[in-house]
Amino acid sequence: MKFGVRDYLLKPTDRDQLMEVLVRCRKEKEEARQRMLSEQRKMLGDLRTTVEESYLYEGLQCREFHAVYQKYRERLKFRGEILHACICNYVEERFLAEAHKDIRRILNKYGIEMEFPAVYVKNTVVLVLNIPSVTLCKQLAGNLESLRYRGQLVSFTVEFVQDAEEALWNMIFGRISRFNRILLLDEAGESSVISNDLTSPWKLERLREEILYLEPKRIQEILEGMFSQFSTDTEAAKNFTMGLYLKLNSDDSEEAMEIACDFFRSLRACRKVGEVREMCFRMAVGSMRPEEKRSVVDMIKSYVNSHISDENLSLKWLAENYLFMNVQYLSQLFIKKEGERFSDYLNRMRMEKARRLILTYRSDNIKDIASQVGFESNPRYFGQVFKRYYGILPSELIVQPHNREVTGK
Template sequence: MLKVLIADDEPYVREGIKNIVPWEEVGFYVCGEGSDGDDTYNKICKLDPDLVLIDIKMPGKIGLDVIKESIDNGFKGKFVIISGYSDFEYAKVAIKYGVKSYLLKPIDEDELYDIAVNLRNEIEEEKNKLRNIEKQKDYVKEYSLSQLMLGKKVEDYEELTNSLDYSSYSVALILNYDEKTKNENLIELESCIKQKLSNLNGIEVCKVKDKVAILFCDVNSNHSFNILNSINKEINKCLKGRIFVTVGQEVSSIDDILLSYNTANELMKSRFLFLNEEILTTERIREISKKRFLLEEMDIINKICTYVEIGECGKIKELLKGLAELIQSKFYTEDEIKVLVTKNCLEFYDKIKSDYEIDKNLILDNEVIIKEIYSTESLKEIIDILEKRLINVSKVISLNSSDKSIKRIVKYIEKNYYTDLKLELLAEIFNYNSAYLGKVFKGHTGMSFNTYLDNIRIEQAKKLLMEDNIKVYQVCEKVGYKNIDYFHSKFKKYVGVSPLNYKKQIELGKFKELV
């Protein structure tokens, strides 16, 4: 609704004007009253009315002075003069300042009504024209900005750069990656973002291909991150679909926003890896790239398989998290991740089926595993599936394998012989009393824990000694002995010769019977 200000030094005149016209019906509401020239001028500056009905002669500034000063100060509203007598000179000056009508007192109700209606139509038409001009300007600016981000020629380049004169710039990209809704929702997505950011300075929004781009100008990274988080929540409320947000490198020149756009667009390629993160930034990528891991993916996968077999669900979750972080740090593609996971999953499932007496109906068949993994949209989904499936397999093994406890312990020893293994540690891991475990273990394997461990280590040492360039001390460390002399004595006890002599005789072909 439009605003009208009524200015007259006579209160009864102001009251009469308020009541003789049904202002709200016409499309106005009375936003204020002026009792003298100075008061009226201040009200115009403060309230910015669309229409001012003003008495030509009031205490303080006269009406024409109020009109002149208001217009000189940039006021765009309409004036209608009210006077107690007709004065041609006043009328001429009033016309010069664009006064729309000249009403004589006593005011004719119908005349004022007609003037109000005509001026309402005129004001609304002008406002619509201005809105259309602004929309056109906004469209041109947004189009030019999108072209600049794509590295294309911009016709009104100077005008654009002058309107974006800042010291820093960064581009954020927002993608609706839901295949069903992404095309139809792009305009709605842009509209939602514009509405959210309409009151903020230094921010521009435009469509670039299938994404919405936000240009942050002189906005620090923490503030832009908070803004994007807020947008994320707003979009989740008002739109169907799923979005992914990336933020490009900050640059210091408008000419370099192509670089910021390109880095943000490049980050979009990592969506599968980082979909669980609300906003992906170049700083986050640098942080991940600097991470160092003690184990490679196959080492982690082998450890996961071990913990599945011995029922350590907490360790499975911990290692899967580590595997995800390692994969992220190597920036594998979606296909590479799915091939890696599917291959190892199928191999492990086949091994479990052959090693344990398990009802095959209790474990998913290969086709279901492949379909489940390849239908995922993110690394997080894969990790969640693996966690669920592997913990289920672990429980199935625990419930269905014969002699399950000792077999699990034996498998653990076979896979971890090179670590500092002790009976007490195994008892703690598998919830046994150590003395009782020692008896049960010997009953199952026919030998004590220490002898069993020594046998495995010495057999592994014999295999390693067959390698050409390996030293005895290296073999000692690889099979889990900390003391070289102790290793010598154990090796000689089980093999009959020292490790060095064994290696020499292997090289001469004289120890085939021990290989």
């Protein structure tokens, strides 16, 4: 403990002054300790931000994501849990700082911490959260979608994706890897820019693998998102299109080479990014060989997986509004491929998802579970279907021991 000269000259009998000095010294020592802790926290925070930036950068640059995940798992305290990706769409960058502040306020209100700093790409904020219930997901979505800012053109929309931690991160990297400029936001809302090379060979290969299994409309959406980043940089757009063409067309026959030369000549003649985008889209769809195109049944199953909470989902609706095909033909095709009727398949998918939700959250309201799997208006019927499939009611499954296995019929 340090004393000034005046403190050393105090008389031993001057008790009040001595106590005053002791209190002041203790206070000064505590203030110094707090300053040191604050500096340490800042240093660790800066280091963690650096690690998180490195994680994103390596995850974007490395083809083998599993290796990157394992490398950073301990450093970033990943726990391998079931997590949620909260994806907030239509967040314009001019509102980003304010929106980030409000998002943190809403999360604090519900006692939810972010497992990773917010990531921002092209009007989209991606949050990694650990949310304990479906009900809370719905409440969060409502709060986030109600955010409004002066001059805002489109209301925010929120979607949640739930998965095991590594699989969830793999999905997130799949989404953000399509953008050349990615922002990582710290607690104060300050952003770090992470540049992403869209034309690297393995990214073009990843894009190729992805679009081979998508319908043309979805391919167009992906390409429009990517081309929007080129702005007026026509040369960058051409380089990207050339790289993707070479990935999609590996045939080296004489005829294929002539087609490629014609394509590249036409590409060089383009003067605007929009013209390049249209060429890229036609090429991406046209170069898919029939055996590589996703089957109609696969498209149905993918749609069901993404819209399983829709009560009106039916094969008739899909035939008339999504696939534009004859419903009887579609029904026969589905039975031939899957060995079961579409209605049976849909119920099975709904019950399997309901079971996963119940086993994950345990204490959730059955009505909330029912609404997540397409039975919002009739939770009683949901219980009947669930019991027919698993032999017990949803409420009975909730109270069962965690280690007891329940299988469907």
